[in-house]
Amino acid sequence: MRTGTKIKALGFLLVLILFFSIAYAAKFNINKQKKFNKGEYHNTYYNTTNNALQLNSTTGTYTSRIFNAQNPAEWYRIKWTASKTGKITAEETEGLILLMHLDEQNRTIIDYSGQNNNGTYNGNLYSQTGEINKSIGFDGHNDEIKIERTNNPELDPTKEVTLSAWVKNTNRNKNWQKRIICRAGGSQGCSYGLYFNDGSTYDRLGIQVRTETGQHQKEWDWTGMNTEWFHWAMTFSNGTMILYFNGEQKANWTGLGNTLVHRTQYANDDLYIGATDTGKNAYAHIDEAAIWNRTLTAQEIREIYIRGITEYNISIRGCNDSLCNNSQWNKTDSKNIFINNTQYFQFKTELSTENTNYSPQIFRVKIKYTVLPDTLIPSIYPLQPAQNTTCRTEQTIEIAANITDNKKIDTAHATITYPGNSQQIILTNKTQNKYNNSFTLPKIIGRLNITFFANDTSNNINNTETTYFNKLDTIPPAVLNVTPKAGSNFSKNSVVQITANVTDNIAVDKIFANVTNPDLSVTWLELYDDNSDNIYNNSVIADQAGWYYITIIANDTSGNINNTVQTNFDPANLGGGTGGGGGSAKMAYQSIPDWKKELNTIIIPPQECAESWLCTEWSTCANGTQTRECSDWNNCGTEKTKPATKRNCEIDTVNKEKEAKPEQPRFAITPIFSLKQTKTTVGTLGILAIISVLFASMFLTYRQTKKHKSKEKEKNKNIKLKKDKILGKLKGVYKIQ
Incomplete structure (x- = not known):
């Protein structure tokens, strides 16, 4: 390879390294059906005619797929293209001479048309519920908003005019000739305006203009007028006046003249909302009042209506898990957002409409983000075994953790530390995000600490997750191959060897033989493992005739006691002999702890029952x-x-x-x-005397028998109590502290 080619290859490699090690900008663009279809529809669908997401009910939601930046990212912008909803603005339409949103909470009502035609409200019904946010209320008596016409000639268009407002009738049958909007002209009437004309026999919406040909008032019968919000509009141009109701044209009148005529010589020749200069105050709530000096098209008026009845909200969330299970939604009305240091992003839109013929529409969503260098450490949770778990037997347990990362896990292991040692095991991934391995518990007692380590492919390490468990020993020593075997016979005065093979899963502590002699005295022998082969032994001199009963008591370093192994032997009265072997007993009273000196108690198995x-x-x-x-x-x-x-x-x-x-x-x-x-006849007294003697003899015999059995029962009870006392003290001495 030539030197120049090598340099180019090296340069390309450096560019790749820089690309993946520094931040870079990227975006997601959701603008087609197949991209929208990756999300979840609920009462919504993708309209292929309009190429837009929209409703098929009055309310619905759309939840996007979860976007993956592959690395932690800063999500800084979400831009959507959608149908217009809510308030209109001066920037969106031409020819506005008045625009009042009527959300104020004081007497000054702001004109947002840019013409500075502010008004003054004299009532108290501020901040009423509106069709779009808030509205102003009018009580039908003297409430009004007055916009002075002085120095505002734009309020007097001559060729064309459009009026628009959201209105709610609050007192039906009392709104006869009540004004909603009126450019006042005294007795000559409004030069343009909207008015109610409802009564007990009819419900009408009226519109009016005054032209060079005179005053023209036209009304449309609204059968079923109610107290719900509705949109009301009128246009005038070239002698034609049109009335619109909820975005639809309902009536039109022609031949009305071509020029609007406005009276200007009187002080009250101003613009009014909710009344006129001669009263006629309306019972109503009014929202979004607007006037144009041009004629809006039917489509424009329909769009104003649709803006009022449709709505959508955008919510967003950033996540560091691929399912976004632990992240909360946050609504945003701004296209500039800031979600930092998350790998995943998702948006949701909630849509609603008051008229199922019209729906808000979402045409496109664009998400911008900056990918950051990967600094996120792996997540390790939950851990196994759970903290403060207790293991009571020698066994093999599972060491495991659920380990995830925004990129990919490279290696994982666990370090187990315990008294006197530590051990490391590699954790392998076999099922989803679970990393585990088996661990055989060592022969120790105490607390075992586990520290988990996880390393991702960006070399981010998490070594902070820990747990611990306690290992307790509850297994008593095993006692086998006890000698002498049960039922053995030895010569009197023999030295009898007592042995037992004793083992424990942890460690043996002390081994004793409790010997109950034929005279029911007790001898304690400590058995010793002389050859370190688990064979514990000592000897006793069988210097009494009768049965000897032996209980082996084995205690481990955890305080577990095995006292269930018993045997016996009988030195037959055959004279001296060697019996179980020569040698002297190692046991001496002075070598036994004080607590055992008190235990001169009989430990004896049940005696054979004597038949009678x-x-x-x-x-x-x-x-x-x-x-x-x-x-x-x-x-x-x-x-x-x-x-x-x-x-x-x-x-x-x-x-x-x-x-x-x-x-x-x-x-x-x-x-x-x-x-x-008896040959002699016995009288009545004699017979009674005989019967009395018989009963007395029987009673004495019964009492003697009962007393004998009671003594035997008491004797057996005392033997059992003494045996329980020995075992209780043994367990108390070797209890784990």
């Missing part, structure tokens, strides 16, 4: 068989020692047994004597 059977007498021999019923006094639910309830028999054998003393069941009552053995 009570049986009735054998039944009489029937078919070579006798039966009886037996029940377990202790309700053990087992039948290990249950006596026989059926046996074979012979009748002679049975008779012999009857002659012998019958076998009494346990706790049976033996009578002191039998009535059958």
Whole structure:
């Protein structure tokens, strides 16, 4: 490549870099149906005949598409081309000699025609609701606006004139010959004017001129006159006078002369609104009164009417998200706007009309903006896990965030810091704007902090979004392979090794063996992991005959306790022996913390139930068989020692047994004597005495039995209470602070 070519290529590259690194102007132009169709219509449509957006109802809206500048931008102008609405202005029309908007709140009424024909209002009905903004009211008695004709010859056109006003009749049937506009001429009448002529039998609108041929008053019957706002206009030229109602020609009269004649010799020969020099004050509200020294066309008068009944408003908003979900609309009546540092822009127009035959029309919208260098950092929200979340188990969790940018995300990651370490994971985008990855929780307890990082293609970085969660340990240690195994037998005086394989998801703290001796005394042993292999051990000398019961109590550094693993053994009275192995016990009372010295409490599993059977007498021999019923006094639910309830028999054998003393069941009552053995007749007192003795004997037997069962129940209850006390204190000591 030649040197010159290289220089050109390098120069082009520099231009591109500058183009994308500095601000530049741009615009959007919405001027065709296909461009309007990218927005949303509501009771509106694009009229292909007029090439304009308009209504198909009385009200409607059009919302544009969302415009994307690709970078942050300054939106500084929105220009629209539309049909005229609202007030007329002197700049928009020629020949105005009077233009009063009638929005004032004082007695001076301004002429906006540029002719300085200001007037004076003598009433008090300021700022009434108008057809366009506000209006002036007239009470039908003496209210008027007077515009002095002196030094204002332009108020006396001679060849042509046009009158226009928005009027509201406020008191029907009392507006006979009441003036709306009148260039006064005393008894000669108005040289031009508008007047009401409504009564009990007819409703009329009148217009009048005075020419060289005389006074001419013409009226049009308005069937159904009401108290709504309407537009009223008249024109005169070349001997023809025309009346317009709501933009439409309703009547015309010809041959009225060619020259307007104005009386000027009297002081009150002035221009009046709402009255004339001789009174005839109107009951009305009047808005937008105007006079031209030329004849307006029918189209011009229709446009004045349409301006009054149609309306549209433009609202705009700038956004930094592509859906503009979080941005508010702001109305604007100015084409110069200022929305700074947003990538997206949208406009909306609201349209309305009082007559569905006419609609406001939007022909074109042009939006100008300046693209700024990209300085917007990515948006990171929401975050996962949510702040102050608690994780209670060792698990894998999701680290995630919704990350967006006005341009494009380049990279994203998260840094997790926790006691003694930190770790960084890359976040990947798999679903829409979600960036995530999995994270396996470390074997620690405490707070884990997460800081999210996002970098866009313009190298803007957001590293300010943080969250945190807490990891708590609720898993108790695992206790396995306990020895001695349950039911083991050892020789008396053996040294019995107690071992357990204890592990924990975090860390083991202390391991104890609670040994309940045969005499129900308690021995506490701390078990040690001598070889760091998770095998905790110690030994006890089995110097008593009977069963030893062991509960392994394992505590981790988080205060979780496992006290569910139990075993037992029985040193049979077989003399001395080695049993579980030689060696001396490592446990000594002085090495146990003070809180454990108080726990000389029995921890023992439920004892085996001892059956105690009570049986009735054998039944009489029937078919070579006798039966009886037996029940377990202790309700053990087992039948290990249950006596026989059926046996074979012979009748002679049975008779012999009857002659012998019958076998009494346990706790049976033996009578002191039998009535059958007494040959003497016993009196009533004797019988009562016998019955009393029987009942006394039965009562004493019942009380003895109940007292025995009550003592057994109380003994079991005390054992359970002592066991609960031990466990409660253990949990209190190792509770996480």
